[in-house]
Amino acid sequence: MKKEKKQPMRQCVVCREKFTKRDLLRIVRNADGELFFDPTGKAAGRGAYICKNPDCAEKFLKRPNLERAFRANIDKDAVESVKSQLQKYLEEEYTVKKNSESGDTEMN
Numbered sequence: 001m002k003k004e005k006k007q008p009m010r011q012c013v014v015c016r017e018k019f020t021k022r023d024l025l026r027i028v029r030n031a032d033g034e035l036f037f038d039p040t041g042k043a044a045g046r047g048a049y050i051c052k053n054p055d056c057a058e059k060f061l062k063r064p065n066l067e068r069a070f071r072a073n074i075d076k077d078a079v080e081s082v083k084s085q086l087q088k089y090l091e092e093e094y095t096v097k098k099n100s101e102s103g104d105t106e107m108n
């Protein structure tokens with residue numbers, strides 16, 4: 001059965017703009033206080049959202065304001081782990097342009 005549901009809007013924790021879920025990346029803090037990046041958007045727990053604007057992702061990675069988003073103390077290691085999960089996802093998603101700067105041509 002199909003239901004035409006209105007897309008719920010969620011706020012990006014970085015720019016504070018509202019987006020539909022499909023335009024957001026979700027970070028979840030579950031009942032056990034575990035923090036993880038949730039690419040499916042379906043994991044149980046409280047979510048914090050970052051829009052898919054690369055600027056926001058970048059700002060978030062520099063300064064993850066998750067404690068504010070979750071109104072809880074967040075373990076630093078957990079934040080680091082989420083950041084790397086997010087970074088990896090973004091790299092795959094956007095196939096980050098590799099500039100000549102990061103050229104890793106080996107010289108023999």
Ligand SMILES: [Zn+2]
Pocket residue numbers: 012013014015016017050051052053056
């Ligand atoms: Zn944003």
